[in-house]
Amino acid sequence: MAVAYTDSDLVVTSMPEYRVAQQTLQGAYQKSQQAVQNMTVGYQQKVDTYQQQQAMLTPDRRTAQEAELMQLQQEIQTMAAQQEQQLKDQELDLMIPIQEKVQVAINEIAVARGLDPEYYLYPSFFFYFLFAVMGGLYVFGWIHGGYENV
Secondary structure, eight states, X not given: OEEEEEEHHHHHHHSHHHHHHHHHHHHHHHHHHHHHHHHHHHHHHHHHHHHHHXXXXXXXXXXXXXXXXXXXXXXXXXXXXXXXXXXXXXXXXXXXXXXXHHXXXXXXXXXXXXXXXXXXXXXXXXXXXXXXXXXXXXXXXXXXXXXXXX
């Protein structure tokens, strides 16, 4: 039985498409963080103003401003959660096609060598084990101009 192993994480992170995706995600992350930061600064300014004026406010006005501050704080939390979800969705949109491209390339190598692909998914990366009965053939496949040891 022959066993072939491909570290798809290494393959993916070596691809130009991955670097472009990472740059895109980094830009989106920074933009998201800036938007949340801007809202937080505005909120903090309102809190500071409220604290300075609190003693001079009527009970009704104090209650109204406290409600406004609580509402603004909730909006910031909601926005942060939405931004986080959008970043996760964008990451999936960018990374799935890259991972699929690697998968196709691995399958092509397996078929070319007469191997039957079996896949095992681990938490942080993919390991691909290819099995075949070919007199001890060992194939290590590197995609995109890489190498194979046969």
